[in-house]
Amino acid sequence: GESVGLHLPTLSVQEGDNSIINCAYSNSASDYFIWYKQESGKGPQFIIDIRSNMDKRQGQRVTVLLNKTVKHLSLQIAATQPGDSAVYFCAENSGGSNYKLTFGKGTLLTVNP
Amino acid sequence: DADVTQTPRNRITKTGKRIMLECSQTKGHDRMYWYRQDPGLGLRLIYYSFDVKDINKGEISDGYSVSRQAQAKFSLSLESAIPNQTALYFCATSGELASGGATDTQYFGPGTRLTVL
Numbered sequence: 471g472e473s474v475g476l477h478l479p480t481l482s483v484q485e486g487d488n489s490i491i492n493c494a495y496s497n498s499a500s501d502y503f504i505w506y507k508q509e510s511g512k513g514p515q516f517i518i519d520i521r522s523n524m525d526k527r528q529g530q531r532v533t534v535l536l537n538k539t540v541k542h543l544s545l546q547i548a549a550t551q552p553g554d555s556a557v558y559f560c561a562e563n564s565g566g567s568n569y570k571l572t573f574g575k576g577t578l579l580t581v582n583p
Numbered sequence: 584d585a586d587v588t589q590t591p592r593n594r595i596t597k598t599g600k601r602i603m604l605e606c607s608q609t610k611g612h613d614r615m616y617w618y619r620q621d622p623g624l625g626l627r628l629i630y631y632s633f634d635v636k637d638i639n640k641g642e643i644s645d646g647y648s649v650s651r652q653a654q655a656k657f658s659l660s661l662e663s664a665i666p667n668q669t670a671l672y673f674c675a676t677s678g679e680l681a682s683g684g685a686t687d688t689q690y691f692g693p694g695t696r697l698t699v700l
Contacts, residue, residue: 513691
């Protein structure tokens with residue numbers, strides 16, 4: 471598959487552990503944030519989103535936390551599985567109604583069995 | 584996401600050739616986007632379209648052109664391909680559904696791997 475994870479920050483965890491992936495965003499006017507998962511050779515896949523009027527949102531095995539004070543976003547994956555191995559990146563809508571997203575460079579998560 | 588399809592999935596071409604990448608979607612979205620992805624650089628926006636008569640340049644539009652043939656189709660052309668256009672290209676869609684719902688979330692196709700020799 472295509473190597474899209476070169477020179478990325480990496481996180482290596484053991485199967486069953488919890489994973490935390492972090493993202494710093496730059497625009498204090500951003501009002502919508504998304505986490506994507508990208509497996510090798512595939513397109514980015516939507517995981518979970520959060521709006522700026524919230525500080526936490528939970529999905530299935532995933533939780534997104536938003537700290538607007540320090541412009542920080544995190545993705546927590548509970549009981550990480552080998553199938554979670556992928557590049558994860560955040561995206562922000564920099565406010566307004568232009569529906570354009572700015573993407574982070576990503577973090578490569580490797581889950582060891 | 585099978586709702587967004589891209590053709591071809593892989594393409595090898597030579598410098599100076601004209602190349603067209605196609606994107607189709609069945610999500611009923613009005614907004615479509617073209618990105619390129621390079622190792623270490625993340626996704627960068629090439630062009631985007633909010634409806635059939637609306638085309639906008641993104642941050643790296645030089646050397647590219649697009650055509651929105653219909654609400655469901657958005658194609659990207661490289662008029663004269665050069666080696667530094669070797670990359671992964673992704674199409675994405677977003678928009679309000681007829682039934683209501685998410686607007687800003689973008690859904691991506693599987694990508695086209697383009698190599699320019």
